[in-house]
Amino acid sequence: MDLLEYQGKQLFRAHGVPVPDGRPAATVEEAVEAADELGYPVVVKAQVLIGGRGKAGGIKVAGDRSEVEAHAGAILGMDIRGLTVHELYVERASEIAEEYYAAILLDRTAKKPMAMLSRMGGMDVEEIAATDPNAIVRIHVDPLLGFSDFHGRRLAFEAGIAGDVVRPVSVVLAKLYEAFAEEDAVLVEVNPLLVTADREVVALDAKVTVDGNALYRHPDTATFRDVSAEDPQERMAKERGLTFVKLDGDIGILGNGAGLVMSTLDVVAQAGGHPANFLDAGGGSKAEAIVDAVEVILSNRNVRAVLFNIFGGITRCDEVARGLVTAFGQLDVKVPFVVRLDGTNDEEGRRILAEANLPNVTVEKTMDGAAARVVELARSAEAVS
Amino acid sequence: MSVLVDSGTKLVVSGLTGREGSFHGMNNRRYGTDLVAGVTPGKGGQDVEGVPVFDTVHEAVAETGANTSMIFVPPRFAADAILEAADAGIELVVCITEGIPVHDMLRVYTHLRRGPTRLIGPNCPGILSPGKANVGIIPAHFFSEGNVGLVSRSGTLTYQIGNELAQRGFGNSSIVGIGGDPVQGSSFIEIIDLFQADPQTELIVMCGEIGGEDEERAAEHVAEHVDKPVVAYIAGFTAPPGKTMGHAGAIISGSKGTAQAKAEALEAKGVRVGRTPTEVAEIAAEIAGATV
Numbered sequence: 178m179d180l181l182e183y184q185g186k187q188l189f190r191a192h193g194v195p196v197p198d199g200r201p202a203a204t205v206e207e208a209v210e211a212a213d214e215l216g217y218p219v220v221v222k223a224q225v226l227i228g229g230r231g232k233a234g235g236i237k238v239a240g241d242r243s244e245v246e247a248h249a250g251a252i253l254g255m256d257i258r259g260l261t262v263h264e265l266y267v268e269r270a271s272e273i274a275e276e277y278y279a280a281i282l283l284d285r286t287a288k289k290p291m292a293m294l295s296r297m298g299g300m301d302v303e304e305i306a307a308t309d310p311n312a313i314v315r316i317h318v319d320p321l322l323g324f325s326d327f328h329g330r331r332l333a334f335e336a337g338i339a340g341d342v343v344r345p346v347s348v349v350l351a352k353l354y355e356a357f358a359e360e361d362a363v364l365v366e367v368n369p370l371l372v373t374a375d376r377e378v379v380a381l382d383a384k385v386t387v388d389g390n391a392l393y394r395h396p397d398t399a400t401f402r403d404v405s406a407e408d409p410q411e412r413m414a415k416e417r418g419l420t421f422v423k424l425d426g427d428i429g430i431l432g433n434g435a436g437l438v439m440s441t442l443d444v445v446a447q448a449g450g451h452p453a454n455f456l457d458a459g460g461g462s463k464a465e466a467i468v469d470a471v472e473v474i475l476s477n478r479n480v481r482a483v484l485f486n487i488f489g490g491i492t493r494c495d496e497v498a499r500g501l502v503t504a505f506g507q508l509d510v511k512v513p514f515v516v517r518l519d520g521t522n523d524e525e526g527r528r529i530l531a532e533a534n535l536p537n538v539t540v541e542k543t544m545d546g547a548a549a550r551v552v553e554l555a556r557s558a559e560a561v562s
Numbered sequence: 563m564s565v566l567v568d569s570g571t572k573l574v575v576s577g578l579t580g581r582e583g584s585f586h587g588m589n590n591r592r593y594g595t596d597l598v599a600g601v602t603p604g605k606g607g608q609d610v611e612g613v614p615v616f617d618t619v620h621e622a623v624a625e626t627g628a629n630t631s632m633i634f635v636p637p638r639f640a641a642d643a644i645l646e647a648a649d650a651g652i653e654l655v656v657c658i659t660e661g662i663p664v665h666d667m668l669r670v671y672t673h674l675r676r677g678p679t680r681l682i683g684p685n686c687p688g689i690l691s692p693g694k695a696n697v698g699i700i701p702a703h704f705f706s707e708g709n710v711g712l713v714s715r716s717g718t719l720t721y722q723i724g725n726e727l728a729q730r731g732f733g734n735s736s737i738v739g740i741g742g743d744p745v746q747g748s749s750f751i752e753i754i755d756l757f758q759a760d761p762q763t764e765l766i767v768m769c770g771e772i773g774g775e776d777e778e779r780a781a782e783h784v785a786e787h788v789d790k791p792v793v794a795y796i797a798g799f800t801a802p803p804g805k806t807m808g809h810a811g812a813i814i815s816g817s818k819g820t821a822q823a824k825a826e827a828l829e830a831k832g833v834r835v836g837r838t839p840t841e842v843a844e845i846a847a848e849i850a851g852a853t854v
Contacts, residue, residue: 283664285744285774288671320668361665363744391663393638424802435742436716436771439797443821444838446800455801488722490687490701520721521701544722545840 178389181224183266184401185365185383192356194349194367195379199268208249209242211267217241221248224264225257228301233257238270271379275339276369278302278313279350279380281357283364289317290357292324292350294332298369312336324354345378346370353380360398361391410454410476417469419456426451428555429474429483429512431467433458433492441486444544450552453480458492467500472508481558484551485516486544487526494518494526502533513537513554517547564691564736565711565756565763566654566682567595567630571695574599574619574628574652576635576643578610583634586658586699587613590632593696598626619643619650632688632697633657640684641666648679656697657683657747667745674747681747687717687739700737708733710846711757713750714769715742715776719797719839723769726843732850735762742771750780758788765791765846770824772798777824785831791849794828794835795842796821 180188186196200211201224212219223235230236235257237248245267255262276299284291295313297305305312314335318324329347338346349370357365366384373379392399414421420435424442428450432438435457442452454477458470474483487497497518504510516538518526530540539554541547573590577583578600588611591597599622600610606617616622619631631647633640633655640659647655662684674681682689688698693707699717704725710732714720717739724737738753740746750768757763766788770777777796784792799821825835834849836842 283668283744286776286779288668288745290668319672320665321672358665361663363664388664390637390661391665394663422802424800432718434716434718436714436719436769436797437722439716439771439801440719440722440795440839442800443797447837452800488718488725490718490721491699492718519725520704543840545838 178387178392178402179226180383180385180387180398180401181226181264182222182383183224185385186380188356188360188385188398189380189383192352192359194352194356195377196383197269197271197379197381199266202249202265202267203263205246205249205253208265208267209245212239212242212245215267215269218270219245220268220270221245221252222266222268223252223255223257223262224266225260225262227258227260230257235262271371271381272374273371274374274376275342275372277336277338277346277372278305278368279353279370280364280366281354281362282366284317287317290320290354291315291317292328292332292354294336294338294346294350296336296338302366302368318354320358323358324351326351339372341376342372342378349378349380360385361388361394362386363388410473413476414456414473417466417473419458419466419470419473421473422455423477424452424454426453427479427481427559428551429453429456429477429480430486431456431458431470431474431483432486433488437486437488441484441544441548444548445484445552448548448552450548450555453477464496464500464503467497468504468507471501471504471510475508475510475512480512482512482551482555483514484547485514485518486547487518487520489518489520489522492520493522494520495522495529498526498529501538502529502535505533505535510537512558513539515539515541515547515551515554517541517544563760563762564694565753565760566736566738567689567691567695567697569596569694571630571697572596572598572626572628573630573632573697574601574622574626574647575632576601576619576647577633578602578613579605579608579615580634584610586634587632590696590698593702595695595697598622598628619646619652623650623652628652630654630697631656633659633684635659637661637663641670644670644681645673648674648677652679655679655681655747656686656688657681658686658688658698659683660685662743664743664745667743671745671747682738683741683747685743686741686746687720689736689738690734691736692734698739700739704728705737706733709735709762709764711735711760711763711766712737712769713753713757713766714739715771716769716797719769723767723795723839723842726839727767727846730843730847732843732846735760744774749776751783754780754784754788754792758790763790765793765849767793767795767842767846769795769797771796772801772821772824773819775819778827781828781831781833784833792833793842793845793849794825794833795839796824796835
């Protein structure tokens with residue numbers, strides 16, 4: 178789960194990472210109130226979960242109240258790369274002397290935490306890596322031993338940062354690691370890590386991703402989940418315990434198991450089709466789960482045809498077939514379905530479907546055959562409409 | 563022969579008294595796996611269909627000589643259960659549990675690397691050596707004994723590919739599900755090495771998906787250390803970047819970890835990559851035909 182800047186900074190404060198004073202605001206009035214409290218100049222920052230806020234005009238310095246009003250009014254409701262701004266963060270402006278880059282993340286390949294520091298902060302980290310790969314110092318940390326002082330010193334000296342801030346930067350790195358480990362984060366990124374004109378080290382930005390599987394240990398962080406920013410269809414699926422990702426095509430997909438569903442999307446794409454979603458009904462899918470899944474898939478108006486691809490292991494094909502029959506009884510299904518059932522109780526499942534004689538349901542024997550058929554049906558539906 | 567589990571496997575199940583644990587544990591026993599014990603703290607002295615239940619893994623090992631553990635406990639207790647099994651001297655731990663916090667797994671993984679215990683999973687379907695033993699949730703009736711070693715990050719996709727292979731007359735030495743999490747106990751390379759050393763295995767099929775760099779590293783490794791033919795499949799060509807596709811591990815950022823990059827890395831090292839599960843089986847049949 179990605180956190181907004183001000184939420185990340187809340188975690189930073191809790192672990193002693195210095196951040197400028199600031200307040201979240203959802204309206205122009207709240208922004209003005211926050212700025213008055215903080216004292217001018219302030220920075221008005223769009224709170225959206227995407228990079229490039231500054232370039233898009235989502236971060237503005239305000240020297241007085243009228244500027245806060247103008248900037249807050251312009252930024253609230255602004256579209257930044259497809260995301261609407263609903264929240265602002267108003268922060269005390271800092272005088273910039275140096276800009277560094279610092280991050281702690283999970284290195285999947287090494288299966289260890291990795292700490293990074295660069296003296297070339299303030300720009301895109303991919304840009305830094307491309308311009309001068311040696312400018313980013315990376316070291317691994319043993320998760321059982323944690324972050325030692327020497328890790329911080331090595332990073333600071335090897336990155337070649339200003340000599341007078343080696344010590345405070347090392348301390349900030351240790352605290353960032355503490356936040357990473359204790360908050361169950363998979364990414365903690367600060368860009369820029371600022372040295373102010375007074376030679377103070379502060380985190381000017383915060384990009385934090387926490388592990389959704391560990392939220393039970395962090396009830397406060399769990400409340401950061403912003404349901405209003407989620408896609409309504411994805412939210413509906415989540416509420417029903419289904420794993421769903423919306424895509425931009427017109428063929429609804431349901432399968433069991435993440436790998437098989439991914440593979441199904443690929444096979445449909447190779448047959449010339451465009452999947453409308455990823456939906457994993459999960460292991461041991463019962464009939465009710467299938468009804469829920471059909472409802473979620475059909476709530477997307479772009480869907481012209483639906484493919485069920487089931488390989489029953491724990492999941493029983495007869496349960497899936499019963500679920501589909503129930504769904505057709507409860508819902509007004511207007512689009513054609515292609516169903517491929519293989520594995521546990523597949524013959525029983527096909528028998529149930531044959532007996533129900535549902536309109537618009539084609540049963541296919543193989544995954545490739547089913548993909549070809551559903552693409553054909555989606556095309557003819559497109560031709561009609 | 564086979565890898566990891568066979569007729570010498572003596573299985574202890576952590577969480578045997580739970581609904582899932584008893585269902586799959588008993589399934590494994592019906593298949594012929596030597597299920598010797600269950601562990602549930604506070605339920606020591608009870609039994610599940612005649613299988614004795616102990617309070618601790620240490621006690622189960624001392625009483626029954628268990629050498630393999632299967633973990634079926636909820637995510638927040640799973641890391642502890644893995645550590646307990648390793649501490650009790652279990653050689654192989656198979657963790658089925660899905661949704662374990664990644665920091666828990668970082669600590670567990672780092673600790674286990676310093677000792678003799680091997681971990682498969684978490685978030686995996688387990689291991690099946692057809693005709694010998696089944697440890698996990700793989701539906702065994704689809705698979706017969708044979709010479710294909712199958713290693714996969716996904717469950718149902720493994721069944722799909724295994725079934726395509728079966729329809730062309732292939733059986734399996736072992737099927738190993740390594741799991742879909744970012745930090746898994748064993749990676750492709752380690753399982754491929756086991757298949758390389760296993761006399762029964764003549765062909766290796768690896769089934770990967772988007773995310774991480776395990777498939778790319780396996781490609782390098784196969785080129786240098788494996789002389790048995792390897793066929794690969796990668797799921798997730800159409801996955802949009804930045805989205806998690808169900809498995810916590812299956813997320814791509816930038817060009818790293820895309821299905822395209824993985825397929826290219828494998829093909830560059832001479833590993834043939836099937837674009838559909840059907841094509842994987844066709845390539846396998848072609849290779850087997852050529853080597854007979």
